Structures are given as structure tokens and as C-alpha cells.
Amino acid sequence: VSCTQNINTAKQQECQNPVTVSSGTRQSPIDINTAHCVYNPQLKPLKISYDPNNCLRLRNNGYFFQVDFEDSKDSSVISSGPLKNHYRLKQFHFHWGSKSDRGSEHTVNNQVYPAELHLVHWNPVKCNNSDEAILSEDGLAVIGVFLKLGKRHDRLQKLVDALPAVKHKDAAIEFLNFDPACMIPSCSDYWTYPGSLTSPPQTECVTWVIMKDPIEISPEQLATFRSLFYTSTGEKQKNMVDNYRPVQPLLKRTVYSTTS
Numbered sequence: 001v002s003c004t005q006n007i008n009t010a011k012q013q014e015c016q017n018p019v020t021v022s023s024g025t026r027q028s029p030i031d032i033n034t035a036h037c038v039y040n041p042q043l044k045p046l047k048i049s050y051d052p053n054n055c056l057r058l059r060n061n062g063y064f065f066q067v068d069f070e071d072s073k074d075s076s077v078i079s080s081g082p083l084k085n086h087y088r089l090k091q092f093h094f095h096w097g098s099k100s101d102r103g104s105e106h107t108v109n110n111q112v113y114p115a116e117l118h119l120v121h122w123n124p125v126k127c128n129n130s131d132e133a134i135l136s137e138d139g140l141a142v143i144g145v146f147l148k149l150g151k152r153h154d155r156l157q158k159l160v161d162a163l164p165a166v167k168h169k170d171a172a173i174e175f176l177n178f179d180p181a182c183m184i185p186s187c188s189d190y191w192t193y194p195g196s197l198t199s200p201p202q203t204e205c206v207t208w209v210i211m212k213d214p215i216e217i218s219p220e221q222l223a224t225f226r227s228l229f230y231t232s233t234g235e236k237q238k239n240m241v242d243n244y245r246p247v248q249p250l251l252k253r254t255v256y257s258t259t260s
């Protein structure tokens with residue numbers, strides 16, 4: 001069933017025909033209960049190799065703002081860690097709250113962060129393109145990075161300065177030479193589990209890799225995220241905030257950890 005519905009906000013908005021994936025057995029996001037995580041000594045660090053020349057454009061898709069990458073070659077890829085194949089970077093985006101006591105999609109021992117970064121990669125070994133990947137079991141690998149309030153993130157400022165140019169839904173600008181590796185924490189520890197897209201069509205195609213350490217951004221930088229709109233120009237303006245899905249049941253899944 002595909003209906004155009006806004007991203008699930010905390011109120012789990014439903015469109016005409018509710019599309020809650022109630023039959024889902026591996027939905028995302030989840031709360032990461034560190035006491036129930038299983039230490040897996042075989043888990044290697046994730047290998048990350050991004051080429052800033054693949055960075056193409058920044059756009060407002062009406063759910064979040066997103067930076068799109070050239071993904072016709074294996075030039076910005078991740079591998080190793082829990083992954084059997086290498087995966088190509090397609091885009092990254094964020095989720096954030098209207099206030100700093102909400103915003104992240106995943107939580108850690110029920111602790112919420114004010115925002116969360118998702119770097120979305122697809123499997124070129126199993127799939128021909130990213131649209132096919134969302135329909136395949138191990139089609140996507142998404143790196144999640146928590147954001148906490150603190151000092152200004154100097155390298156992220158280039159992105160923050162570009163946001164006013166994409167205030168409204170469907171706005172897009174050329175955005176070049178940004179290295180997403182600057183948003184990966186220096187500590188390589190992570191949790192990993194099998195999950196889904198957190199927005200429609202919520203297909204169960206994602207291997208999640210959630211970095212343990214958050215990165216820091218300033219209150220001013222987060223305020224700029226909140227200055228974007230869900231709405232197109234001409235519509236009644238609705239601030240783009242609280243674009244996160246509530247946590248979903250873990251069910252029979254195990255979250256693996258790189259640390260005991």
C-alpha cells in the first residue's frame with residue numbers, strides 16, 4: 001500500500017488508509033538497551049572511504065533536508081564491520097526535534113539526543129540501483145550518528161550556511177565538495193542490528209550501524225535546522241521539526257556491540 005503520508009511524527013500520523021507496518025518483524029528505530037546487547041569480538045571496525053567530489057546537491061524533500069551523492073561508481077563506499085559486501089553512499093540526512101529533549105530516532109537506554117544523522121548506502125553487489133535496494137533484504141546500510149549540543153561543528157557550518165537556500169519543500173541547490181567523513185566520530189565503536197527505513201515505505205532492508213559516540217553541534221546550528229519548512233512556498237508555513245519516528249518493538253532481534 002503506498003500512500004503519500006508525512007514522515008511518522010511522534011503522533012504516528014496516519015494517512016487515509018493507515019500504513020502502520022504492524023506485521024513488521026524488524027522495524028526501526030529502536031531503543032538500544034545496552035544491558036541486552038551482545039558483545040561480538042568478531043566485529044571489525046567499519047571501513048569508510050568517501051570522496052568529497054561525489055557530493056552533488058542539497059535539497060528539502062519535505063521530510064528532512066538531504067545531501068545527495070553521485071553513486072554510479074564505487075568511489076564513496078563503506079565495507080567490513082558487520083557488512084558482507086561494500087555499500088555505496090547515496091545520501092545523508094538528519095532527524096531533529098522542536099526542543100533539545102527530543103529529535104533522535106534511536107535512543108540509548110531510553111536516552112534521547114536532540115538530533116541524529118543518517119548516512120544511507122546501498123548494495124551494488126546485490127542491487128542495480130538504490131530504488132531496487134529498498135526492496136531487498138540486505139539492500140541498504142545506514143550509519144547513524146547521534147548529535148548532542150555543545151561546541152560548534154566547524155566543518156558542518158558549510159552545510160548550515162546553505163540551509164536558508166532550501167527553506168521550502170522541493171527546493172534544491174548545487175552543493176559540492178563536502179566530506180561527510182567529518183561527521184563520523186573518532187571512536188569507531190558501534191552497535192549493529194537488522195532493521196528498516198524509518199519513513200515510508202518502511203521496508204525491512206537496512207543493516208543499521210549506530211556509532212556509540214555522539215558528535216557535537218552548537219545550539220545556533222541546531223536552530224538553523226529548525227528554521228526549515230515542511231511546506232512549499234505559498235503554503236501555510238510549518239516548521240520542519242520533530243521529523244523522527246517513535247521507537248519500534250525489538251521483537252526477536254539481537255543488537256550486537258563492538259565493546260563488552
Ligand SMILES: C[C@@H](CNC(=O)c1ccc(S(N)(=O)=O)cc1)Cn1ccc2ccccc21
Pocket residue numbers: 002118120131134142196197198199200201
Ligand atoms: C525509498 C523512498 C525514499 N526514502 C529513502 O530512500 C530513505 C532512506 C533512508 C531512510 S532512514 N531514515 O531510515 O535512514 C528513510 C528513507 C523512495 N521510494 C521508493 C519506493 C517508494 C514507495 C513508497 C514510498 C517511497 C518510495
Ligand SMILES: [Zn+2]
Pocket residue numbers: 093094095118198
Ligand atoms: Zn533517517
